[in-house]
Amino acid sequence: MTLTIERLGHRGDGIAHGDGGAPVFVPLTLPGEVVDGEVEGDRMPAPRIVTPSADRVKAPCRHYKACGGCALQHASDGFVEQWKAGLVTSALAAHGIEAPVLGVATSPAQSRRRAVLSGRRTKKGALVGFHARASDTIVEVPDCQLALPEIAALLPMLEKLTQTGASRRGELSLTVTWSGAGPDISVTGGRELDGPFRIELAGFAEQHGLARLSWDGETVVERHPPAQSFDGIETVPPPGAFLQATRHGEASLLASLRDAVGGAKKIADLFAGCGTFSLPLAKTAEVHAVESGADMLKALDTAWRRGAGLKRVTTEARDLFRRPLLRSELAGYDAIVIDPPRAGAEAQSEEIAASSVPVIGAVSCNPVTFARDAAVLIAGGYRLEWLRVVDQFRWSTHVELAARFVR
Known part of the structure; x- marks a missing residue:
């Protein structure tokens, strides 16, 4: 046909x-x-x-047709940028919302500092890579065009780790993050972590120079703190914690938030994580960071206490889906920064819409839920002034954005 x-x-x-x-x-x-x-x-x-x-265009990666890690390497950069901006504007248009797109910030190739790989034992050894499209088949990607070269160079070591830690029929999930101290690896789905295996893994980490090795959520060994720099502020996230995928993307989002809430003296940072935005914003404003994960808030608080020249940062462990900050609790803030997961923040947006906070800096990884929440804010008296598209998942269908709302 x-x-x-x-x-x-x-x-x-x-x-x-x-x-x-x-x-x-x-x-x-x-x-x-x-x-x-x-x-x-x-x-x-x-x-x-x-x-x-x-x-x-010709795909830059020789694994492209088999690997499911990328979806759009056959398209020019200009096409992908326009298409991703169109995903955002179309999602907004479905709610009758228009706003100027100030640009698209695309992260360069081989810049991902965090990758989630799959590992499986084979008769001859082990296989580590990404899944093929719509398949559970693992495709090896020795010269991946997404990840930092430092991460790509770890594949032989990850194969050895898979041979050591995977069950006969199971599949490992290997979250590899490049830190200032080297590889930070968090593994799930492997063998039970008993005493002898713990000793074996600790020796493996020492042999291969790992900064930290975690197994099913438990830190086996931390040879050196695997610090990440949030605008020059050193932070040690807990194992497997969420990070922006590239330094370029993180910097683009932070710059947009500074454009959105610059001048504010008291900021509520909702879904704050480990402080990706809270800590840099604390250079000029007091920040109240709210996040459900106590371990992430602990990392944030430790980084703030060790930082120099930062204004006051307070933290609160709270599930903002079940217990959003109420409009009365938001009173007195000059600005709100909000970066929810893909599900968005409908309940929290309803409370913000009823508040008197003058400006919102929003980050989203899902244009559909962003548009839904934007409609709630606009119905409450806010105006979507502008947005920027941030593409740190290059060649994928994933799209992120930052936006400014004003009351």
Whole structure:
């Protein structure tokens, strides 16, 4: 069947219409391309490109067709930027909201400081990499174009760790973070951590120069504190804690928040994590950091106490989904910074909408829930003044943004 790709879906597949107008999903294609192939159900799994788009480029990674880590390496950077900005504006338009997009900040290749890899034992040793598209097959990626070269260089060591720690049929999840002290590795899904195995892992960490090795949430050994720098403020996150994927992306989001809430003297930072934004903002403002994870708040507080020249930072462990800060508790703040997970923060947005806080700096990793929450704020009297798109998950369908709301 010959089809013409009309647009990309939110997962990056091309969408065409087949017999009877039913949608057909075609991977690794671009709008305007004519493709030919067999249709299986609602998919054309192996299309032949008859007429390529002017935006089609050669994928920079030789693993691209097999690996599921990237979805858009066949598209030009300019196309990807416009497409991701369009995901944001379309999500807002569904709620009748318009706002200027001030630009798209795209992180460079080989800049991811954190990667979640899969590991599985084999008859000959072990296999470590990313899953193939729509499959549980693991694809080796020795020259990955996403991760820092320092992380890519760890693959042989991770294979040895998988041989040591994986069960016969199980699969390890290996979260690898590059820190100022070297590799910080957190593993889940492996063997039970008994005494002899703990000693074996500690020796492994020493042999391979790991800063920290954690197993199913428990720190086995910390040879050196695996510090991360948040705008020059040294912080040691707990094992496997959330971090912005690239330093470039983190800096872009922080710069946007400073543009959004600059001049504020008292800020509430909601979903504060380990202090990615709280600590840098404390250079000019008092900050109250709210986060559900007590271990992350402990890391934040320790970093603040060791930091120099920072204004007062207070912390509060609180589940903002079940117990959002009430409008009465928000009184007296000059600004709010909010960076919820993908589910957004609908309940918290309702309380903010009823508050008198004059300005909000918002970060989001999901345009759909951001648009939903933005509609709540706008109904409460705020105006979405501007937003910036931040693409630190290069070549993926993932998109982040920062925005400024004013009352």
